[in-house]
Amino acid sequence: MNANEIHDRIKDHFPEGVVEFKSEAAVDPFIVVRPELIRDIASFISSDPDLKFDYLMSLSGMDFNDGNLGVVYHLFSMEKRHRIVLKAKLPKGEAQIPSVESIWKSANWHEREAFDLFGIVFQGHPDLRRILLPDDWEGHPLRKDYKAQEYYRGMKVPY
Amino acid sequence: MAELRTEEMVLNMGPQHPSTHGVLRVELVVDGEVVVDAIPHIGYLHRCFEKHAEVMSYQQIVPYCDRMDYLGSMNNDHAYVLGVEKLLNIQVPERVEYIRVIMAEFQRIASHLVSVGTYGLDIGAFTPFLFCFRDREMILDLFEMTCGARLLYNYMWPGGLSHDLPPGFVEKARAFIKHFRPAIKELNELLSYNEIFVKRTANVGVLPADIAINYGASGPTLRGSGVKWDLRKCEPYSVYDKFNWDIVVGTGEMGTLGDCWDRYMVKVWEMEQSLRIIEQALDTLPEGDVHAAIPKRVRPPVGEVYVRSESPRGELAYYIVSDGSQKPYRVKGRAPSFSNLSLLPEISRGYLIADMIAIIGSVDITLGDVDR
Known part of the structure; x- marks a missing residue:
């Protein structure tokens, strides 16, 4: 299936869920979906016999720099050999989104990474801890408005 | 005896254990000698690749890509420059892609040699490790004569290469292939x-x-379980579709499909396939100028690209977002080791502590790749 067909199939089942679709986006087409529906959509596209997205290639946090954070899902189907990109936008003050860990286990660590570096909270994640940075680090470095802390355990941070 | 009450105990493996292939700590929950759970703790080698990438131009990021998976530097560069070229929408001369493939495949052999050699070391076989490193040295010599560096090359640039092949490279490469085929048998x-x-x-x-x-999971870890999946074949990038070679998968020859031996053996067979690719690429190497397509200024239009490639460890991908300036808005490295390591608890439960060494080694992670 190509991106247009995949979009139509998702739109049929979640008429409210799709916010935006860019088929002409430079290089990779993507679908913007409503964040609160992400787990339902994920569960649908992973089990639907025509879509069968069984492989979550990558899950990235994003700071869109317009007051929104976001999560980008790069999905692939091993069986159907097609791919799609899903995006969800979250307001910075309240960056929460349901976890898709129960559908794709690979999301477990990727969501922890997005939590660690962007401060996005994944609701229903079984073990949401920092993964790359120390547990007592302050702030989320990949946010565009991030300021490094002055000292970390007595060591000067900015160099 | 069966009714003897036992208590669970927590045991730390690492972060400096010699057989953990880098600084990894695994928290083991054990019942006697049986592993009940294994929780990897990572981040000891986190070097903020993605944060650095925000403040650097596209070309300056290449050396940082080298350092992601420091055993597969050429492969890292390859994926990244393919992504940038896709964003820029430029075509590179065919010679460039051929040389890239030759380098990437040599790097794959070098990386597998480390993996295979140290795996033997983990399990108690010292000699094969020396043999593997002897052969790897020859590949590093080839890299050194090409670009001056042995480990971190900065060799592939968006649009081209830093150097063309030096005189004598092709002969030396062929001599290596002639030497290495029997070495695999050995x-x-x-x-x-x-x-x-x-x-x-x-x-x-x-x-x-x-x-x-x-x-x-991806790469030899996935193929070890019998899944015929290799991006070089299934989603051909660069010039991989021009060569004749086979995907190797685990067969359960020695035990169960998807066991440590299968994952190990896939790497050994893959080295043979890489030799086949290199041979064909050397035979058909086209002429051309490797600097011809290098842009003076790299300034991609607004857009984003997710480019995947098959590194020695699996699916290495870069998600590059451009805002139209000379610096990328965001670069995310999707590291194969990261996803492969996350399944460690799944394949450790129920085995003995001594088996943990064999299991961690077989997944073949580079901690630089995991932590970025």
Whole structure:
């Protein structure tokens, strides 16, 4: 299936869920979906016999720099050999989104990474801890408005 | 005896254990000698690749890509420059892509040699490790004569290469292939089919295919479970579609499909396939100027690209977002080791502590790749 067909199939089942679709986006087409529906959509596209997205290639946090954070899902189907990109936008003050860990286990660590570096909270994640940075680090470095802390355990941070 | 009450105990493996292939800490919950759970703790080698990438131009990021998976530097560069070129929408001369493929495949062999050699070391076979490193040195010599560096090359640039092949490279490369084919046989006799080695690795750490896919596993870890999936063949990039070679998968020859031995053996067979690709590329190497397509200024239009490639460890991808300036808005490295390591608890439960060494080694992670 190509991106247009995949979009139509998702739109049929979640008429409210799709916010935006860019088929002409430079290089990779993507679908913007409503964040609160992400787990339902994920569960649908992973089990639907025509879509069968069984492989979550990558899950990235994003700071869109317009007051929104976001999560980008790069999905692939091993069986159907097609791919799609899903995006969800979250307001910075309240960056929460349901976890898709129960559908794709690979999301477990990727969501922890997005939590660690962007401060996005994944609701229903079984073990949401920092993964790359120390547990007592302050702030989320990949946010565009991030300021490094002055000292970390007595060591000067900015160099 | 069966009714004897036992208590669970927490045991730390690492972060400096010699057989953890880098600074990894695994928190083991054990019941006697049986592993009940294994929780990897990572981040010891986090070097903020993605944060650095925000403040640098596209060309300046290449040396940082080198350092992601420091055993597969050429492959890292390859994926990244393919992504930038896709964003820029430029075509590079065919010679450039051929040389890139030759380098990437040599790097794959070098990386697998480290993996295979140290795996033997983990399990107690010292000699194969020396043999592997002797052969790897020859590949590093080839890299050194090409670009001056042995480990971190900064060789592939968006649009081209830093240097063309030096005189004598092709002959030396052919001499290596001639030397290395029998060396693989020797390795098999010495290690792969060694009875002790097989006893330690067969039927250990069995990974079923569906779990591997669900965890986003890729590379030899996925192929070891019998999944015929290799991006070089299934989603051909660069010039891989021009060569004739086969995907190798685990078969459960020594025990169960998807065990440590299968994952190990896939790497050994893959080296043979890489030789085939290099041979064909050397035979058909086109002429051309490797600097012709290098842009003076790299300034891609607004857009984003997710470019995947097959590194020695699996699916290495870069998600590059451009805002139209000379610096990328965001670069995310999707590291194969990261996803492969996340399934460690799944393949450790129920095995013995001693098996953990075999299991961690078989997944073949580079901690630089995991932590970025």
